[in-house]
Amino acid sequence: MKRLLSVCILLLLVCLAFNDAYSQAVDLKVVAVSPGLRSSGYPNFSAPAAGTPNYVSTGLRTVGKGMKVYLKADTAGSGATKVTSYAWTFVSKPSGSTAAFSDAAKDSVTFIPDVTGTYIVQIAVNGSAKTHVDTITASTYKGITTLTESCICHGGSPTFQDSYTNWKKSKHATVFARGMTGALENSEETHYKGVYTKSCFRCHTTGWESLTNNGNFGYLANQGATAVPPTSFDSTWWKGLPLEGGDYLIPYQDSTLWKKLTPQMQAVGSIGCESCHGPAADHATTADKKKISVSADGGTCNQCHEAPKKHSIGYFWRESAHSNMKLSSHESNRAQCWPCHNGMGFIQLTTAWKENRKMTSADSAKVDPNFKSISCAVCHDPHGNSNTASIRYMKIDTLINGFKIPTGAGGTSQLCMNCHRGRVNGPATVRTQMGRFNDRFYPHYSSQTDMLFGTQGWDFGLGLEGLSTHTGLKNGCVTCHMSERAVTEGYTSLQHDHNTAMSENGVDKVEGCVECHGGISKFSDIKASFDYDMDGTLEGAIVEVEGLLHMLKAKLPLDAAGEPVTMRADSMKVRTYATTNNLNYKSLIASLWNYNYVSHDMSVGVHNTKYAVALLRASLGLVTGVDIDPLPVPKTFELSQNYPNPFNPATEIRFALPKSSDVKLVIYDVMGRIVSTLVDQNLSMGSHRVTWNGRD
Structure with missing residues (x-):
């Protein structure tokens, strides 16, 4: 008994020590x-x-001599313990x-490494109650x-050879040389001369900082x-170059400017x-792996891709x-979650x-479980490849569930679909739970691909x-989530929207929709094509689906949070609800x-209105x-008024068929002459729409 008591006390002390250490946790981030x-x-x-x-x-731990390093004390693990001091x-x-810190008593500091070599820095909080050291x-x-001169140690590695071969052909490798030889943005408007200016040098070369002597191109x-x-x-x-709109025009394939560069400048005249x-000078000399950085963090790319005015x-x-995925302990430490909840x-x-x-x-061993970001380098290969945007x-x-995706469907989005898809066989899961x-x-909150293709719901044999x-x-x-977008906060050019959310500050991002929907x-x-939620008003499709979700939710058993039951702890509520309301348990x-499948898709039916509506209405009926x-x-046959009017860039014409029919939809001018034939084919029964851009 005494031995058991001693073991219990020891375990308690270990737990207390762990909790105390955790409550004072501090980390050091290179910003x-x-x-x-x-x-x-x-x-x-x-x-x-x-x-x-x-x-x-760049946020790397390998920096240019004379370049400022930004550090921040991360006290997210401090728990309830208030951090009152930093050192x-x-x-x-x-x-x-x-080298000295800008203010050694703040949570965020900077310093400038003035000599090449290793700097070991320490952050201590609350009088050294907890410290962290980094290099x-x-x-x-x-x-x-x-290749031999710069990366001789990597020459025998097939992985390196593949990366290097791809890089040499990539835009990263060639953009500055192309700019210097008139190959960028040349068009009829520029008389087929390249467009370039000094501000481009900063991002198209290596390590730019014109006032810092460390071998970078700018200096x-x-x-x-x-x-x-x-x-x-x-x-x-x-x-001697003509100037137009703030840019210089360089004759196409004229190598005069490139030849003016010294060999040393040409060596850093790329995004290398x-x-x-x-x-990497010290790394190349010593072959010390600690003197070079490998990171997929977005900060590395944002040294150029977040630069006013053109790169947003x-x-x-x-x-x-x-950019900052919220991870639970399960998601950050379970290998089955890593591929999608961890960029590495x-x-x-x-x-x-x-x-x-x-x-x-071996692959899993290379993954940092704390890398929360799905950054640029996660979806795009920075070394380059032959795919669109180096995806x-x-x-x-x-x-x-075995559903075969149609050949070619999704295009470049097939990369997204590897994560944004269901993790369980929906129909099989329903049968088991019945x-x-x-x-x-x-x-799982990622069934967007399943919804898009119309699968994984329980369709009641329909x-x-x-x-x-x-x-x-x-x-x-x-097409929709990354349409071109411009912002006003110092950025002026259109860029593909990597926010991916479909609304901002309450404003819907419809840029990707107007080509089809006017x-x-x-x-x-x-x-919508029909009053799906049966409230007597024909509304927007998204509003109709919202109405159906509200109606179905009101007829389902709810958990303590007021949401339809999802967890085993509430399973008896389902049986009780079915019995009390005289419902078929399996149908319930x-x-x-189906309710959770449609709501967890998070598009309110936009991804697949037909499928979402059919699942919800079938469930609601039961x-x-x-x-x-x-x-x-x-x-009956119906032809609706086009919307908006034809003076807009495009107008949408809706029509409905009570049965499958041969359909011909023709636009005539006021003289009765045919302007355009929009449809001439056999169509299935139901509602249809076609967009006309006002041209013949």
Whole structure:
């Protein structure tokens, strides 16, 4: 008994020690600061003064000598313990360094590594109650001239050879050379001359910082700037070139400017290895892996892709759920969750797919369980490949319930579909739960692909599988969720929206919809074909689906939070509800699944209005005892007034067929002459719509 008591006391002490350590947890983050954030003074640092270094940061732990490092104490793990003090110190730094912290008593600090070498920094909170130590390596840029000269140690690696071969052909590798030789944005408007300006150099070369001597392109190009007259490349390259709209026009394939670059400048005249992995001179000399960085964090890309005025992709991405996914302990530590809840995990998944194999424990071992971000490099290969936008293309041909995706459907969105799909076989799960409600009972919050293709719902034997609305979109998800968008906060050009949300500040993003649906300003402008929720008013399709969801929810058993039952703990409520309301238990189970399936899709029917409506109406009919047609069709032929009027860029014409028919829809002018034939084919019964752009 005494021995047992001693063991219990020991375990209690261990638990208390663990809890105490956790309550005081502190981490150290190297903060990435993009040009957009830097110019705004974000996060707690002043914006650069005129004539001073801009000091953009990639967030890597390998940095250029003389470049500012931004550090932040992360006390998210401190629990209820209030952090009252911070103390930053150097455990060690290179001989001769006079580097100092901007304010060693704040949670966010900066320092400038003034000598190459290793800087070991420490953050302590609450009088050293908890500390964290990290290492920053400062080096200089070496550049890329030939494979043997720059990366000799990697030459025998097939993985490196593949990456390097792809990179040499990529836009990253060639963009500066193309700019210097008149190959960018040339068109008839520019008399087929390339468009370029000095502000482009910053992102199209390696390590730009014109006032910092560490071998970066900007510094090399600035040598001679103070001479009278200036002789530096960045002060003279444009002389003799015509200027239009703030840009210089360079003759196409004219190599004069490129040849003016010194060999050292040409070596860093690209978005090379060191742009994303940090300066590598010390790494190349010592082969020390700790002196180079490998990171998929978005900050590496945002050093260029979040730069006013033209590059807003990073700005959009930081708004997204992808940029900072909220992970529970299960999602961050379970290998089966990693591929989609962890960016590094998804990269390993795409690598395995490319090599025609499944993920292994060796792949999982490469995954940092705390990497929460689905960043740029997760979906795009920064080394380049032959795919559109260098996407890490992963095809998907079969969903988990065995449904075969039509060949070519989804286009580039097939990458998205590998995560945004159901994790369980819906119909099989429903059948299991009809026998015994023994587990959580709802679809994973990622069934968008299943909904898009019309599968995984319980269709009560109606044969609804494959019923779809939007599968004809060339690039599926990307067409609507990543349409071009412009913002006013210092950004002026259209960029693909990497926020992916379909509304912002209460305003619907309908840019991807107008090509088919005409001049709409919000999703509810897209009218339903029928009064699906039976409230006597024909409303927008999204409003009709919302109405059906509200109606069905009111007829289902609810949990303590007031939502339809999903968990085993509430399973008896389902049986009690079925008995009390004289309902078929199995039909009630199926209706619960359909409600959660449609609501968890989170598009309120937009992804597939027909399928969502059919599932909800069929379920509603069974739980109310009312005979409701899941797919109502018109009783007579109907031709509706076009909307909006033809003076808009496009107008939509709706018509309904009581049965399958040969249909010909023709536009005539006031003289009775045919302007355009919009439809001439056999169509199925039901509602149809066609868009006309006002042209013949």
